[in-house]
Amino acid sequence: MKALLCEAYGPIETLQVREVPSPVPGPRQLLIQVKAAGVNFPDALMVQGRYQVKPALPFAPGAEIAGVVKAVGAEAKGFEVGDRVMALVSTGGFAQECVADAARTTPLPGGMDFDTGAALVLTYATSLHALKDVGAVRPGETLVVLGAAGGVGISAIEVGKAMGARVIAAASTDEKLALCREVGADETINYSTENLKDRINELTGGKGADLVYDPVGGSYTEQALRAIAWRGRLLVIGFAAGDIPKIPLNLALLKERQILGVYWGDSTKHDPAGHLANLRQLEAWFVEGKIKPIVSERFPLERARDAIALIANRGVKGKVVVVND
Numbered sequence: 657m658k659a660l661l662c663e664a665y666g667p668i669e670t671l672q673v674r675e676v677p678s679p680v681p682g683p684r685q686l687l688i689q690v691k692a693a694g695v696n697f698p699d700a701l702m703v704q705g706r707y708q709v710k711p712a713l714p715f716a717p718g719a720e721i722a723g724v725v726k727a728v729g730a731e732a733k734g735f736e737v738g739d740r741v742m743a744l745v746s747t748g749g750f751a752q753e754c755v756a757d758a759a760r761t762t763p764l765p766g767g768m769d770f771d772t773g774a775a776l777v778l779t780y781a782t783s784l785h786a787l788k789d790v791g792a793v794r795p796g797e798t799l800v801v802l803g804a805a806g807g808v809g810i811s812a813i814e815v816g817k818a819m820g821a822r823v824i825a826a827a828s829t830d831e832k833l834a835l836c837r838e839v840g841a842d843e844t845i846n847y848s849t850e851n852l853k854d855r856i857n858e859l860t861g862g863k864g865a866d867l868v869y870d871p872v873g874g875s876y877t878e879q880a881l882r883a884i885a886w887r888g889r890l891l892v893i894g895f896a897a898g899d900i901p902k903i904p905l906n907l908a909l910l911k912e913r914q915i916l917g918v919y920w921g922d923s924t925k926h927d928p929a930g931h932l933a934n935l936r937q938l939e940a941w942f943v944e945g946k947i948k949p950i951v952s953e954r955f956p957l958e959r960a961r962d963a964i965a966l967i968a969n970r971g972v973k974g975k976v977v978v979v980n981d
C-alpha cells in the first residue's frame with residue numbers, strides 16, 4: 657500500500673509517497689481502508705519536529721480518518737469487516753490503510769459521508785471540550801473566536817452557536833469572514849485591517865467579551881485578552897501564528913480574568929466517558945443540522961504534502977481532506 661512518509665524531521669516538501677507493507681492490527685485494533693483523512697495544523701508541526709509529540713521515524717502523518725474496516729483484532733469488540741467508521745489515530749492517516757485502536761473508533765453516523773467523517777472529530781471535539789468542559793460557556797454570553805475560518809475556528813463558531821452564545825468571528829481576510837458568517841457568526845472582525853481590542857469593545861458596548869477562543873497566539877492574544885470582560889475567560893487553544901505569547905499577568909488580576917489551557921487530546925485520556933458523551937452530542941447536533949464541517953478542498957494521496965503545506969501557510973478555509981479513490 658502507499659503512504660505519505662516523513663523519513664526525517666524537516667521541511668514539508670521532503671515528504672514522499674512510498675510503497676510500504678500494510679500495517680498489522682494488534683488484538684484491540686482494526687485495520688481500516690482509508691477513504692478520507694482530515695488535515696490538521698499539528699500534522700504540519702509534527703513532520704517538522706515542532707510538535708510536542710515526536711513519533712519514531714519513518715512515520716506517516718495524519719491523525720483522523722474515515723473508511724471501511726478491513727480486519728478486526730481478536731479482542732476488538734463491536735466491529736465487523738465492512739463497517740463504515742471514523743477513527744482518531746494520531747499518525748498513519750495519510751495512507752491507503754491504517755490501524756486504529758477500537759476504543760478510538762466509532763461508526764460513521766447514518767448519512768455522514770467519509771469526507772465529513774474525516775473532518776469532524778478532532779476540531780469539533782476540541783471546541784466542544786473547550787467551550788463546555790473548560791470554558792463553561794452559558795447561553796447569551798459573547799464568545800470571540802480568533803482564526804475563526806480555520807479548522808478549529810469554524811467548529812468553535814458552530815459549537816458556540818449550538819450552545820447559545822453570541823459569536824464574534826475574527827480572521828485575517830474578508831473572504832474568510834464571509835465563510836464565518838455563512839456558518840452562523842453574528843459579527844465579524846478583520847484583524848488585518850481593524851484593531852482587535854477596540855472592535856471587541858465596540859461590539860460589546862464597552863463591556864468586553866465573556867470568552868475568547870484563541871488557536872492563533874502571537875500578538876493577537878494580548879489584544880484580545882485586554883478586551884475580555886470582568887471574570888471573562890481566555891481559552892488557550894494553540895499558536896498557529898508561531899509565537900507563544902508572554903502575557904503580563906496584571907491583565908488577569910485587573911478584571912479577575914481567567915486564562916485557561918485546553919489540551920483536548922490528553923483530556924480524552926483523563927476523561928474517556930466525558931469524551932464519548934461529547935462525541936454523542938456532536939453526532940446529535942450533526943443529525944439536527946446544527947454543525948456541519950466545511951470541506952473546502954480535497955487532495956489525492958499523491959498530493960497530501962501540498963495539503964499540509966496549505967494549512968502551514970495560512971491558506972485553509974474550514975478543512976481540507978486527503979482522499980483515496
Ligand SMILES: NC(=O)c1ccc[n+]([C@@H]2O[C@H](COP(=O)([O-])OP(=O)(O)OC[C@H]3O[C@@H](n4cnc5c(N)ncnc54)[C@H](OP(=O)(O)O)[C@@H]3O)[C@@H](O)[C@H]2O)c1
Pocket residue numbers: 695696697698778779782803804805806807808809826827828829832871872892893894895896897898918919920921967968969970972974
Ligand atoms: N489545544 C488543543 O487541544 C488543540 C486541538 C486542535 C488544534 N489545536 C491547535 O489549534 C491551532 C489551529 O489548528 P487548525 O487545525 O484549526 O489550523 P488552521 O485551520 O490552519 O487554522 C489556524 C488559523 O490561524 C490563523 N493564523 C494566523 N497566523 C498564522 C500563521 N502564521 N500560519 C498559519 N495560520 C495562522 C489563520 O487564520 P487567519 O488567517 O484568519 O489569521 C488560520 O486559519 C493549531 O495551533 C493547533 O495545534 C489545539
